[in-house]
Amino acid sequence: MGLSKKPVNGMKDILPREMEIRDYVTGIIKDTYRSFGFTPIDTPAMENIANLTNKQGGENEKLIFKVLKRGEKLNLETAKDASDVVDYGMRYDLTVPLSRFYANHENELPSPFKALQIGSVWRADRPQRGRYRQFTQCDIDILGEPTNLAEIELILATTTTLGKLGFKGFEIRINERRILKAMAAYAGFSEDKWDTVFIILDKMDKIGLEGVRQELIDDGNTEGSVDKYISIFTKLEGIKDTSKALEVLSEELDDFLEDEVRENLDQISAAVESAKSADFELVFDATLVRGMGYYTGTIFEIAIPEFGGSCGGGGRYDHMIGNFSGKDVPACGFSIGFERIILLLLEQDFRPDVSVKKVAYLVEKGYTPERLSKIMEKAAKARTENESVLVVRMNKNKKHQKELLSQQGYDEFIEFYNDQEV
């Protein structure tokens, strides 16, 4: 019978060294977010398949692991396509389940509701190095808060967490869907072209201003519009200060941009600057797009120098919960790049700073039951004194055994020989 030792394709086993880092990072995240008043929730790994294929998930909807119907409901003979034989799917993110959760439990939850979720999601992506088909997402969301108090708290909580994990000198890039739209309107692009324009703009960091210009032209936009559009980004180039950038933008776009949008970002920037505890900059970035179609207002992204790309992001999505409950609820979320953080800490050979003393008891073989009882008693006592104690039989090659135990973090060894008192 061909049993396989390997995990399923594209998913991975997690060994103790990595798992200890994951536990450590999870602990910091939970403690920090809790200090901001976020409360933990959880949702099932599976959702009804209709909830996952409602165009909210964008490209992720193509990557769903689908669950076969069971029992009498499964009728393979008459099935025409996959949708006939599946009823559930594995969640591909935590935002769709959260929105369903909130619609389902709104009456039992405080308002605003500050949710923390850490959990696995599954995507049947082409497996590649460092990218897995099951991975952990870590989201905080504030539901029911229409003002920028949500954005401010989300950015402060996320950056404080990153600071506690040892990251510094990073950036939080911020933009607004309404600014993206105002810029496109100002340039004179027709509204049905906007989504394509944003997709092209999103490539700015890869293809540069000239590349974006060319692709916009190739896409059939008039040279006049394209040049007007490009001129906005030229004017903003090199301006690092958020308030200054917004001033320039506001002057340029004039009536296309509501004052409220600018004031909103200015307030977020000021509050974050004065209350931040980590070493980072909040930077306005007119080229920030974020893929998901469900964002309705502010969008933000984490850029850490050690990483090439983004290490998490989020934004406001005021209409998603309405899809489930029929009633829109203001919502804003921030997702931290859990797997990228773990990867970086692993590469840095990071060791969680555990204050617990790790002691290994090496017990010579041939012990009597009475000796063993005494040794176990001694171990029990040490454990109550906050020591981590491993009781193992002494190997013939004691030196090698100790070396291996040292690699596991044991730095004290007590040897129990049968001719000595315990």
Next chain:
Amino acid sequence: MGLSKKPVNGMKDILPREMEIRDYVTGIIKDTYRSFGFTPIDTPAMENIANLTNKQGGENEKLIFKVLKRGEKLNLETAKDASDVVDYGMRYDLTVPLSRFYANHENELPSPFKALQIGSVWRADRPQRGRYRQFTQCDIDILGEPTNLAEIELILATTTTLGKLGFKGFEIRINERRILKAMAAYAGFSEDKWDTVFIILDKMDKIGLEGVRQELIDDGNTEGSVDKYISIFTKLEGIKDTSKALEVLSEELDDFLEDEVRENLDQISAAVESAKSADFELVFDATLVRGMGYYTGTIFEIAIPEFGGSCGGGGRYDHMIGNFSGKDVPACGFSIGFERIILLLLEQDFRPDVSVKKVAYLVEKGYTPERLSKIMEKAAKARTENESVLVVRMNKNKKHQKELLSQQGYDEFIEFYNDQEV
């Protein structure tokens, strides 16, 4: 478009109150097991379907959620049955994945390897009150340890954890597959009948000695054998002391029972008694069977008075890893009834003892950006001093708002009015 607010049938959303208890229990479990030298690991939620349908999982194999093949591999037209259209399945326990994991990584792991796993498993059982189709299992296992050092450490670690969670006056029931077999052989049942005999014996707590007797007769066993079998349990009745019970059993079974089996249990009992830190009894129970076919030696079960039935169990399974690697490895595990513990704590309205002060800042609406910045600064400072601070806008009905916040554990309120200094 019909989106559903409900979780999928038989699975549940977890609200903050329960999630906080789950996080608390998980923390105690991890800390305690770590102090015994167990190290955390994780495996994917899915396994190759062949690994799950190898008769190792007993009845659970009928309850597998199966995952549809994707892309070109899915060929519905030619599919004859479910096995043609699925490649993966959701894990129904943590023991099969652990065995695969160990076979896959043996060279990278210490020996003996002490593993701790906490994770979701899925079973497409008929949904019923308090029983869900996704639930958390929490297992510790010692792999590569042939002696009863494994059993002793597993029982001490599990009971210490239960003690730290506040349980007392409970029992750990212990038995041995080899004793079960010796008793059946002594009675004269033919070997092909043993499995059925054990299934009937397992009902002892429900149908009593007379009920077991009747079912054994109904099953076609001779009255002589049945009476001989029943007489063993009559002789053991009322004997609480493990050592005494083993003595009686050993006298009765004589050559059918190897001395080593009795000595092994005696040693476990003595070491556990002298080193235990929780308030419990280790009790030999000749009627303990445990369903899974993979057990090869000791078996044990937790009985907590507050519960009707068992609250976890385990045993030795020395042949399972060999199914994956072709080479048997001694293995012994103990699973703690995580979901039952959570249920009990919820029913007792348990509140985790968190040392963090929870403060709510109620901010009057109409604040200036400068005021908000100052308030956020004040909150940031309090959070560095280990307070959990919630910043919310003050509602018109402040009294009601405070009541709701009290229910969430906030016991201090600071009000920020626009006409007062921050």
